[in-house]
Amino acid sequence: MTPPPRQRATVHDVVARAGVSRGTVSRFLNGTGYVSADAAARIEAAIEAVGYVRNNAARNLVTQRSMAVGFVVHEPHQLFLGDPNIGSIMLGTNDALADAGYQLVVLVVASDSDAERVSTYLRGGFVDGVVLVSARTHDAVAEAVEKIALPAAVIGQPEGGGSLPHVAIDNHAAAREITERLVATGRRRVGMLASALDRDSGADRLAGFTEALGERFDESLVVTDPLYSYTSGVRGMAELLRRDPSVDGVFAASDAVAAGAIETLRAHGRRIPEDVGIVGFDDSDWAQRCTPKLSTVAQPAHDIGHAAARLVLDQLRSPEAAANVTLPTTVVWRASA
Amino acid sequence: MTPPPRQRATVHDVVARAGVSRGTVSRFLNGTGYVSADAAARIEAAIEAVGYVRNNAARNLVTQRSMAVGFVVHEPHQLFLGDPNIGSIMLGTNDALADAGYQLVVLVVASDSDAERVSTYLRGGFVDGVVLVSARTHDAVAEAVEKIALPAAVIGQPEGGGSLPHVAIDNHAAAREITERLVATGRRRVGMLASALDRDSGADRLAGFTEALGERFDESLVVTDPLYSYTSGVRGMAELLRRDPSVDGVFAASDAVAAGAIETLRAHGRRIPEDVGIVGFDDSDWAQRCTPKLSTVAQPAHDIGHAAARLVLDQLRSPEAAANVTLPTTVVWRASA
Missing domain, CATH: 1.10.260.40 (lambda repressor-like DNA-binding domains)
Structure with missing residues (x-):
């Protein structure tokens, strides 16, 4: 019809x-x-x-106002679909903007041409401010935002700083804390499935892991992958077992990575936590779905989104209101380690 | 700092x-x-x-053009985060719009006040057209779009029609086909975990299931839930086993629901597919992650998003180009039934 x-x-x-x-x-x-x-x-x-x-x-x-605020998501296909944090952050931003009568406008950057088009859009006066998620160093969109002095908040702490105010968690301290907890359960050979080292979150989690292990840190037990994905966990864990079958502790850079690693450990006949203790990061739905349930770091994703929106709204009232925000994380200890 | x-x-x-x-x-x-x-x-x-x-x-x-097209997502919190189809549909839309030089602008409707604000935004001339996902009957945003005659495409087939052109799959035929396949494996007591009966997709999947069973349809073996979620599968399967412990076949309205149901079946000591055969819908990442891997219906999510964008772009060239589109689905048979 x-x-x-x-x-x-x-x-x-x-x-x-x-x-x-x-x-x-x-x-x-x-x-x-x-x-x-x-x-x-x-x-x-x-x-x-x-x-x-x-x-x-x-x-x-x-x-001189559009009453709309942009929310720029830089994520390749799989990450965008699999990352539960982005959804929670987005809804936190939406809540804060809605309270102030602003419309949230989500812009997806999946390619270089997307980045250029989104930059043009932001310059077009369609939005009064912007929240940037997962911005990378020398990001084209972030540079465009700085140039036109659009009120902005970056979620995450871009390496090298940049002049845009940000909302972040202390990935380094959180990773150190959960690694110390893992080591305290008596693990002797502790590896890490590290992801997204080109992003502040990924690099800081590896740094925290390294610091927690100190003298016992063994670079050969760090397997890296560009993505925080289930599949990178499946593959990374297989590689870690190949490098050292006696691995008895694993810090996965995200819960999705941990879930994939658990699948591989199970396929190799390893019992969790008896043979191998494993911990993740995020406290997303993944952590609850794992068998056994995952010990992990809880990120206040909704609060992060809310704080980023507040940061943009504050700048709309006064440009001097651009103070960085760091939000606390919590270790949630369950059955996987 | x-x-x-x-x-x-x-x-x-x-x-x-x-x-x-x-x-x-x-x-x-x-x-x-x-x-x-x-x-x-x-x-x-x-x-x-x-x-x-x-x-x-x-x-x-x-x-007289903003060179932007809206993408309105109506989803409560959990669905938005857990539904892999929405992400794929969105990226399909983004690809088609980007090819035509249009900016995709995602608008989230999570509350009644969101619906009102989004309607105002659409009336504000910020977008040249709009793709509506998961629109419900008598949806406020869809009504606003009709009123201002904004070029539009609805994903899914709204009950009662409405004048907006749509892109859909044949949920009824697909559900009938996979239920017939399930019955053909020799199952005698086949139940359904039905979701979202207020949406065309949910209602049509139940109708297809009912038709496939014909005389053997038993209403007491249909457990309903508002959401297509993992948790609704966990709970729904427990309820189904309570109603009839001899259930040996299950059609779950989505892969996420099936994954939750598998967890419950495992907890009750049922072997899959020996004791119970189970099939899902979507062919999302969930289907690959289940143990055993899930037999399901593949939705062409990316193509659906692409077709919806083309439908809007066609109307921008000529308002008479608004023909409905139905895209084919495929049964993917794996190990769960």
């Missing part, structure tokens, strides 16, 4: 309906020149009746 | 930098009245240098 074609209402429809001249409608829409109160009322009614979409032009010229 | 405050460039900055009068800059930005070529060049350079955000006003008044 083909629905009937729909015609978008034009200025001509408004003119015809209102029964005033085209020039009067034009002056009304542009907010320039004289329009009688009677004509204005008829034009308003006509706009409503024919469903004419007012150009946001008029609104922006008056308020 | 607190980053230095950033000031957003104003028209005053452009005036000061360009060394022309405020009136000249104003005429230039509004596109009204005379501006010399020399002044225009200096203003252009000043805008670039100070990072002034041009109001999209000017652009829209000329092109």
